[in-house]
Amino acid sequence: MFSTDTAQVLKEQVATQAQAAKIAARELARKTSEEKNAALELMAASLVASKHEILQANAQDVSRVSATGAAKSFIDRLTLTPARIQSIADGVRAVMALPDPIGVTQERWQLRNGVLVERRSVPLGVIAMIYEARPNVTVDAATLALKTSNAVVLRGSADALESNRAIVVALREGLRASEVPAEAIQLIESVEHESVEYLIRMRDAIDLVIPRGGARLIQAVVESSVVPVIETGVGNCHVYVDVDAQPEMATKIVINAKTQRPSVCNAAETLLVHTDVAPQWLPQALKALQERGVEIRGCARTCQLVPDIESASEQDWGTEYLELIMAVKIVDDVQEAIEHIARYGTRHTESIITENEETAALFLEQVDAAVVYHNASTRLTDGFVFGFGAEIGISTQKMHARGPMGLQALTSYKYVGHGSGQVIE
Incomplete structure (x- = not known):
């Protein structure tokens, strides 16, 4: 004292x-x-x-x-x-x-x-x-x-x-x-x-x-x-891979969003995957993440597809890890992805991967975040990348200033x- x-x-x-x-x-x-x-x-x-x-x-x-x-x-x-x-x-x-x-x-x-x-x-x-x-x-x-x-x-x-x-x-x-x-x-x-x-x-x-x-x-x-x-700046950021996602693009973006620099607030912490693409795409994507040192914590359906991962807890969905850990959840459709983000997100940065323009428009309109992307990595949310020269922070509120x-x-x-x-x- x-x-x-x-x-x-x-x-x-x-x-x-x-x-x-x-x-x-x-x-x-x-x-x-x-x-x-x-x-x-x-x-x-x-x-x-x-x-x-x-x-x-x-x-x-x-x-x-x-x-x-x-x-x-x-x-x-x-x-x-x-x-x-x-x-x-x-x-x-x-x-x-x-x-x-x-x-x-x-x-x-x-x-x-x-x-x-x-x-x-x-x-x-x-x-x-x-x-x-x-x-x-x-x-x-x-x-x-x-x-x-x-x-x-x-x-x-x-x-x-x-x-x-x-x-x-x-x-x-x-x-x-x-x-x-x-x-x-x-x-x-x-x-x-x-x-x-x-x-x-x-x-x-x-x-x-x-x-x-x-x-x-x-x-x-x-x-x-x-x-x-x-x-x-608190960034519990999500990437949602839709049923109409281009698989190679989705893998590239997810790897970048999680591993390019995991210690920063615009790194992705949770991966949401449409149930119809999960059986074919998700095991390969998670293997690619694991090869880069990422620890996976999955929902029950994810654990059935990829048994060698840790089961996600309720706390995992709301955690900003800032390290090589990623929570993964299989969802039934884009609306469930939006609802998950609304419940656990921090209004920082969210991304949808899809070739369906109508689905993308729905996601971009309904997700409440400072920055929302279609077919791009969450890591792009940065003052320098946006052409601001630098940033003093990334605002997650709505008054006066928002985003980088x-x-x-x-x-x-x-x-x-x-x-x-x-x-x-």
């Missing part, structure tokens, strides 16, 4: 950083697109130039977490390599190349009294990003925030603390050579739970909170925050009126 004095010191420290971000946000809002892009280029260059220091710091995190027996998928999300750092820097430059969404007139109309009204895009202000052991999120959040003239307060997990420190040092080193204030990027280094509690209650400084991580983290932030929250959140998700708007002396009579 914290002593009262220690808790007060931590609260003041968090408040100081949040207020510094608020001051920087006001300054950042005055910067031109050219100034912001120049700052992003310097940030990207600084990341690459600081590669050695970042990798050393990351190695400390990976070593410490590995000693705890953490899952391989968790270690994968935490680990940085020279190639990953270069990819992260490339992501910064991809965002830099996108149009600036700030200051854009979205609509314009004239009132009957002659006043010209514009709806103009503006920054949100200060974004608090609370996330788990994903060092790339540190860069994605800072990059997208700065491009949209927002300051960002980062609070990563203890598992990635050394990595995040080194990354933020590099990013701020780049900013110091630019016209953008380095204080626009703040890292809360305290890993005490109280630091999150203080941060998400600072309505005078923080405009939006984005939690990114597991279900427990997201739920805790949603329940405790007095600042608006965008929920992200790029630049537009980090903007608001204001109305600007141009008059010539008009008043209300």
